[in-house]
Every structure is written in C-alpha cells, then in structure tokens.
Amino acid sequence: MKVALRINGTLREAEVEPRKTLLDTLRENFHLTGAHAGCEHGVCGACTVLVDGAPMRSCLMFAVQADGYEITTIEGLAPAPGELSVLQDAFCETHGLQCGFCTPGMILSSHALLEREGSPSRQEIVEAISGNICRCTGYGQIIEAVEFAAERLRKANAPRGSALPHVGAPGTEPSAQDDAAIEHGILEAATAHDGGPK
Numbered sequence: 001m002k003v004a005l006r007i008n009g010t011l012r013e014a015e016v017e018p019r020k021t022l023l024d025t026l027r028e029n030f031h032l033t034g035a036h037a038g039c040e041h042g043v044c045g046a047c048t049v050l051v052d053g054a055p056m057r058s059c060l061m062f063a064v065q066a067d068g069y070e071i072t073t074i075e076g077l078a079p080a081p082g083e084l085s086v087l088q089d090a091f092c093e094t095h096g097l098q099c100g101f102c103t104p105g106m107i108l109s110s111h112a113l114l115e116r117e118g119s120p121s122r123q124e125i126v127e128a129i130s131g132n133i134c135r136c137t138g139y140g141q142i143i144e145a146v147e148f149a150a151e152r153l154r155k156a157n158a159p160r161g162s163a164l165p166h167v168g169a170p171g172t173e174p175s176a177q178d179d180a181a182i183e184h185g186i187l188e189a190a191t192a193h194d195g196g197p198k
Contacts, residue, residue, distance in 0.1 A: 003063050007032070008076030016063045023047045023058035026073060034074035034104040038133075045132030048105035049073050055109045055131070074104035077111060086156075087111055087149040096145035098136035105132045110146045118154060120146070 004013045007030060014029040026032045026049070035058050038046030042057040049058045050072035077085045084092070087107055097103040106129055113120055113128035120128070125146045126139075134142060 001064055003067055005063065005066050005071060006069070007071045008073060009070075014063070018062065018064055020063050021059055022049070022061040022063050022066050022071070025063035026058060026071075032073045032075050036101055036104065038101070043133070044102070045105040045109065046102055048108050048132065050108055050112060053112060053115060055105075055112050072108070074108060077107065085111075086152050087114065087146070090149035090152065091142070091145040094141050094145040094148055096137060096141040102132055102134045102136075106134065106142055110142075110149070113146070114150055114153060118150065118157075120150060122147070 001018055002013060002015055003025070004011055005025075006012075007026070012030055014025060016025055016029065023035055023037060026035055027037075035049055036046040037059065038044035040047075040059045042060040045055075045057070047057055047059040048055050050056065051061070051066065051069050053070070053072070077088060079085060087110055091097050091103065091107060096106075109129050109132050110125070113125065117124060122143060125143050129139070129142060129146075
C-alpha cells in the first residue's frame with residue numbers, strides 16, 4: 001500500500017505492506033533511526049514518537065494507521081542541522097544520558113510534557129517519563145534535565161527583569177532519599193504499565 005506520512009513537517013511517501021509498523025517504516029523507508037526497536041511490545045518506550053503531539057509507541061502502530069497525522073521524531077526536534085533543542089541540550093548539560101538507547105523516547109515524552117506544562121512538578125515529570133525505561137542513569141539526572149529545560153524555557157519566555165528560580169539553587173536540590181523514592185516510583189510505574197500507547 002502507498003502511504004503519505006507528514007513527518008517532521010515534511011510529507012513523505014512510501015510503499016509498505018499493511019502489516020508494517022510505523023517504527024520499521026521510519027527506520028527502513030525514511031532512514032530516521034532515532035526511534036529504537038527495544039521490547040517491540042510497547043513497554044520500554046524506546047520507539048516513542050509524537051503523533052499529533054502525543055507520545056506514541058511506534059512499534060504498536062501500523063504505518064497505514066499514521067496517514068493524516070503529524071509525526072515528530074527525535075530528528076525533528078533540532079531547530080537546525082547541527083543544533084540541539086533546549087531539551088536536548090539540557091540532557092547533555094545534566095548528563096541525563098549514558099548509552100543513549102532510551103534517550104530519544106525520553107526526550108520526546110518530556111517534550112510533550114513541556115509543550116502542555118511550562119512549570120511541571122517533579123511528580124508530573126516522573127509521570128510523563130514513567131512509560132520510558134532507562135537502565136543506565138537511575139532517572140535522577142533525567143528528571144534534572146527536564147527541570148533544567150523547563151527553567152531555561154521559562155527564562156526565554158519571561159518578561160525582561162523577572163526573577164525565576166534557578167535549578168540547583170539552595171533549597172531546590174532533591175535529597176538522596178528523594179531520588180531513591182522517585183526512582184522507585186518510576187520503576188513501579190514501568191512495571192505496572194499496560195504497554196499501550198501513552
């Protein structure tokens with residue numbers, strides 16, 4: 001079947017079998033390899049893309065189902081070639097990535113959160129990334145990255161002269177107990193996740 005998909009603002013066409021997933025189509029037909037094949041059951045979140053701005057497991061969606069929707073992959077977040085979005089840069093600044101396998105999905109889920117909530121609480125961040133499994137960083141630095149990006153975006157949009165709290169300022173740093181509780185909560189949420197599109 002012929003599909004016409006709007007990916008990162010550009011209309012792209014391909015011939016695919018009806019059973020071909022959106023994930024495989026993005027990777028094989030359009031060479032957008034930022035979405036990763038992990039569990040392929042919709043649990044790990046490595047294949048997350050945005051469909052009309054909402055995080056979606058591309059391994060659970062057929063390419064033919066995506067016709068007519070706006071699809072955003074990690075490659076579409078950068079403002080220009082060779083540049084990083086505020087959120088991508090925040091992940092680098094806070095060391096919120098190690099092996100990088102989960103990172104595209106984490107960033108896209110976090111991007112969707114920041115699009116709808118400019119000042120998310122730590123609990124809202126935890127909830128937003130609960131469908132994305134990370135085995136490297138322990139989540140603390142990922143949460144820091146989202147907080148840091150939110151702060152930068154608020155500053156960029158704030159009226160001149162307004163004062164905004166700085167990430168890492170006295171009284172804003174989580175304790176080791178806070179980080180442990182957050183990691184436990186994310187792991188519990190990931191374990192209980194139903195595996196469907198978020």
